[in-house]
Amino acid sequence: VAKRKSLDMQVYDASLDSTSAQNLSLLSELRQAIDGNELRLFLQPKIGLRDDSVVAAEALVRWAHPVRGMVQPMQFIPFAEQTGFVRYLTLWMLEEAARQWKSLQPENGTLRIAINLSTRDLMDLDFPQKIDEMLDRYGVPREGFCLEITESAIMDDPQRAETTLNQLAASGYKLSIDDFGTGYSSLAYLKRLPVSELKIDKSFVMGMEQDESDAKIVRSTIELAHNLGLTVVAEGVENARIYALLAALQCDEAQGYYMGKPMISTDFVQWSRDWAA
Numbered sequence: 001v002a003k004r005k006s007l008d009m010q011v012y013d014a015s016l017d018s019t020s021a022q023n024l025s026l027l028s029e030l031r032q033a034i035d036g037n038e039l040r041l042f043l044q045p046k047i048g049l050r051d052d053s054v055v056a057a058e059a060l061v062r063w064a065h066p067v068r069g070m071v072q073p074m075q076f077i078p079f080a081e082q083t084g085f086v087r088y089l090t091l092w093m094l095e096e097a098a099r100q101w102k103s104l105q106p107e108n109g110t111l112r113i114a115i116n117l118s119t120r121d122l123m124d125l126d127f128p129q130k131i132d133e134m135l136d137r138y139g140v141p142r143e144g145f146c147l148e149i150t151e152s153a154i155m156d157d158p159q160r161a162e163t164t165l166n167q168l169a170a171s172g173y174k175l176s177i178d179d180f181g182t183g184y185s186s187l188a189y190l191k192r193l194p195v196s197e198l199k200i201d202k203s204f205v206m207g208m209e210q211d212e213s214d215a216k217i218v219r220s221t222i223e224l225a226h227n228l229g230l231t232v233v234a235e236g237v238e239n240a241r242i243y244a245l246l247a248a249l250q251c252d253e254a255q256g257y258y259m260g261k262p263m264i265s266t267d268f269v270q271w272s273r274d275w276a277a
């Protein structure tokens with residue numbers, strides 16, 4: 001019961017003092033999650049709409065909690081960000097992705113793994129070096145990775161974020177703006193930052209059949225991305241009609257439950273075979 005309370009708490013009351021007893025206990029549980037190998041890397045396919053090929057996979061964390069079962073990221077990522085613990089989580093995800101990378105590669109071509117970064121990673125001036133060292137250690141090419149960053153993570157401290165992002169891009173990582181359209185930033189940064197992909201937030205994609213404004217936002221984001229020379233990905237694709245609609249609108253890639261849910265790597269490999277068959 002104590003554990004359940006400590007996990008739920010941050011979702012309902014993010015204002016709690018980070019030194020409170022409950023928060024300290026959640027923090028030690030998170031440390032235990034890493035040390036005790038309780039974290040899991042799930043993969044969700046990103047499909048190229050030109051030829052229906054599997055082009056990438058987004059890495060999404062899950063917590064196989066000994067008492068609560070599989071805990072979803074929204075139950076602990078905000079707390080991890082607030083306390084700074086998320087930096088360890090990012091490094092764990094990177095290492096796990098690097099370790100699995102070769103076994104996930106198709107016979108021809110490259111499957112890119114997308115990792116979610118937090119504002120804490122962007123504020124860490126040593127982060128670019130840490131990721132380079134990690135991938136070098138596993139002999140994995142940087143082109144095999146994509147780094148997803150939200151608009152709000154960038155706008156926390158745009159100058160510092162820009163420094164980190166320039167370094168990451170110079171190292172060869174593909175950079176993607178996540179949840180595009182939900183942030184409070186201006187479009188000016190899009191021109192300045194070395195990003196190569198926009199991900200249209202799932203709220204617009206999921207609404208595009210019923211809501212004409214959502215449909216317009218999706219269409220104009222695809223156009224904007226292409227005018228800026230960027231690849232555009234739609235997330236939250238839940239049915240065949242939206243999949244076909246996006247392909248007709250020349251959207252480059254799609255991700256969503258209709259094609260595949262986040263899964264562990266062995267299931268992902270099996271799913272890829274079934275998808276290609």
Ligand code: C2E
Nearest residue numbers: 060061073074077093116117118236237238255256257262
């Ligand atoms: P996100 O980066 O926007 O990831 C996409 C979320 O949408 C995932 O939720 C995914 O399971 C869900 N999703 C995918 N397709 C569909 C669909 O067709 N319909 C619906 N309704 N949802 C779909 P998930 O795995 O629960 O992750 C939630 C958020 O937690 C992520 O949003 C991301 O912000 C954060 N997160 C997850 N893993 C990590 C991580 O390793 N590091 C960091 N920093 N954040 C993470």
Ligand code: CA
Nearest residue numbers: 058116148178
């Ligand atoms: Ca993401």
Ligand code: CA
Nearest residue numbers: 178179199235
């Ligand atoms: Ca997203």
Ligand code: CA
Nearest residue numbers: 150178179201
């Ligand atoms: Ca999101």
